[in-house]
Amino acid sequence: MPSATESSSPPKEAVEQYRPNLMNQSPAEFMRPTTRTRGTSNAKTNGVGVQVEDTRICVVMVGLPARGKSLIAQKVVRYLGWLSITAKCFNVGNYRRTATPQPNAAFFDTSNKEGERLRKAAAEAAVADMVKWFKKPDNLIAILDATNSTKARRRWIKERCDAEGIESLFVESKCDDEDIIMSNILEVKTTSPDYQGQDPEEAAKDFRERIKMYERVYETLDEDEADMTYCKIIDVGAQVIINRIQDYLQSRVVYYLMNLHIKPRSIWISRHGESMYNLSGQIGGDADLSTRGEMYAKALPDLVKQSAGDLPLTVWTSTLKRTAQTARYLPYEKLSWKALDELDSGVCDGLTYAEIAQNYPEDFKARDDDKYNYRYLGGESYRDVVIRLEPIIMELERSENILIVTHQAVLRCIYAYFMGSPQDKSPWMEVPLHTLIKLTPRAYKTEEERMFANIPAVSTFREKGSKAQHQETEESTRRNSPMISGEAKA
């Protein structure tokens, strides 16, 4: 009779015969798994512990209301999505609202049995949906946004995750700074769906009552939860406790969390001024500015000043001539980054779209079909550009006011990071020349403002399927482009 212990470890041959399928792979995977071993085997190990490829992580937010949990959750989703790691936020409040759209503070009293039951039901529904969502092989990181304020609730979530083979990473935001809590209450919670249409003063008062209800039962992550993977952020990073990080992807999430700050700031982005290549309709290259491009460079300091006033700024450019020339009259400190160089178009560098359509008809079509993943022969794809922009984004998160002068494709990628634009849309976004874009990150979405220098330029925008020459369109420099709207709160 076989003993029970034998059946718990996979047979030796099965381990040795494990072979990933390497064929179905996107051209430029970053942290994305190459293969997944889902379904039948549930084999998370290769005899040597957890493999990066096999990880699915549930990031569980922990903390009292008004501690910035939703802000953190949204930023992580946007950051991961931008890196092509499919992430989704499950907000327990949204589930609860379907039953009780606008409860008052008494609903959150733990002695209110009905309230307690409804809130537990909402958590269960959210976790059940999350588990269902994880069945799809590409879905990697879920964020469970709720207070999860008791040890019992957290243990329950961990056990649910363990049973499904999902790693859990608890992220607690613990903060006692009255100023931060108050500004959170005012800016975020008075616009919450729970208080829509109510008097803001009353809403804030009720909300503070609600926080008190939670404070009575709140238990912070501590020693007797040492078996869990967690990251506890105390007073916006004054102290961070990181427990049992299991893989690179988790460390990446924690590193990102540690770099976030919540000071108000803006980022300005602009393309370089019109270049000689823009005039001739060629792509790529390292051309000088045209006369009109030079005019834009001269107009830029005033345009920036109108928008930024006397704020301290740092200017970042690429290493190509046209961005340095565009930025040269700006009276700020400047840094040039190779990572901000334009998408490398490989063999097509220096050609016009018409020439590409003629010489590489198949490539031209392939690019239209999937512009985000299409990699020019010997060059780069949008996905490749995102990979090399990653350190820039981390540095941007750490910095305050930055003005970036860069190129069309790179600008689209940075814009997509802040606005959460989907990959099938972001490469097609129209960004006219001689336009300054101001992005201001707010709690639930990024605000955008566009300023036009009113200096004519060719349009370099090419619609899907078209091989249009770069056209002289007066209005393209004046009108608002079809913006891709930023995401709203889930």
Added chain:
Amino acid sequence: MDTLLTADVAAKSLNFRRRSSTYVDAIHDLPEKESMAPAQLYSTESGRLFHSGRIVIATVGLPARGKTHTSVALARYLRWLGVKTHIFHLGDYRRAFVGAKGEVPDDYFHVNASTSSVLLRNKILKKCREDILNFLNHENGQIAIYDAVNPLAGGRRALAKEFEKHNVQTMFIESTCTDERIIEENVRSVKISSPDYIGWKPEDAVQDYLKRINARIPHYETVEESDLHYVKMINAGERVVVNNCAFGYLSQRIVFYLLNLHIKSRQTYFCRAGTTRDEENYKGDASLSAEGQDYARKMSEALIAHRESEHQNLIKQGAPESSALKPLTIWTSTRKRTVETASYLENKGYRVRQRSQMSQLNPGVCEKLSERRIRELFPDEVAKHEQDPYHHRYPRAESYHDLAVRLEPIILELEREQNDLLIIAHESVLRVLYGYLMACSAHDIPNLEFPRDEIIEIIPASYNNSAKRIHISDLPSRLVPGSPEDIKIPVPPSGTISPLSGMGTPAGTGTATPETSGREAGLLPLRGNISTRP
């Protein structure tokens, strides 16, 4: 005695400082001249990076807690990022003062030590701190790693205060273990190889060593000073407490790195991809030729045989019969030639991962051109390139620096990986990764050579890594030295890398080991440069 010079310290302490050589892990060398580091993104006027100011990283922890391992790994990463970093091991200073054979007094680490011990202790500390401040104040150093026990809260406060006077931040990194097994394992692997323990049973040696530590350092206070910047790593990073460290880009970066560090040792192997059908083409993605397939098979067999014989050696040296070989994982780029080179091993059941960041250096305009032709077409570029082959970029090409920056995620995963690792990639990628593991200077990296008939093995150790070559026999000779698919970017003949090995000889004594002995012993990982090619 007070005027003891650093040179004397170097001469008396075997590992303190070495001559520059690419065969030896250069992590303890002070770079001799200013040049940008492998992955440095930009340089500032002061030579310091990221506007993060100057930092002393002071280790805290009893012996055998992995302090030296952490210091060395961190220095390797920071230097690679372009942060001018140097490690100051207090133990090296102590040994230099009392001589190689000498012993410090028994009460040297005691709180109530005798006057003479206190004097000696203060003298050693003073010298070490003077060197640290000199490095930060006068040599454009940005991070000094002060590797010492730093056992008492009072001493740590005083240290932070002293550096504060010089406008230098102090960040403490404590290594502590609540799990006895980790400590014992650590003692077994690094501490009891000393002559004192020859002939001892390992368990007895471990216990004796721990007893001696406890007697010598009876007072130890864990870091809990909330006003200080500190990172506490508990049980080899299982739990990390980060206190008050959000003061700059570098401090956060350091924590990120520490989250990926583990102290288990494993081997890394580097080898080239096989040759392809379309030799000269960078942009085309050709499959392996028949010859390339043959190479893949021979390389794989050589590696398997080598690992097996190493394993047998271990068993001969007393490892238990049952101890298994560490599993081997293979990383390739997404280029067909590297993927196909790995497929022989993949068919044997080894795990293969493709990493897009590991594609080769983009040659830009130099593609398909011979060196002679490049010199004709771009004489100015060649001249610039010879000035700085690491950072110069031919038109539309990538520089080695660009390559290093894009390889950063690979470096971190390399630290995290617990299996043995075979990396099959283009020579340009191998150069940069080898440069990281062996702390080569940006100047040397473009000149490193990876002949196709050799697998390079990097053997880790806490104080420094070492490299070894594994020969692949029976390869057609024309495959070996050249690299037909290579980018023929001309590199200047360099006098700095001599094919003679420095082999860890301390500066000053200067006796070079003859070439042949190194070769036979497998201790010469790399040949010199292009000028030594037949």
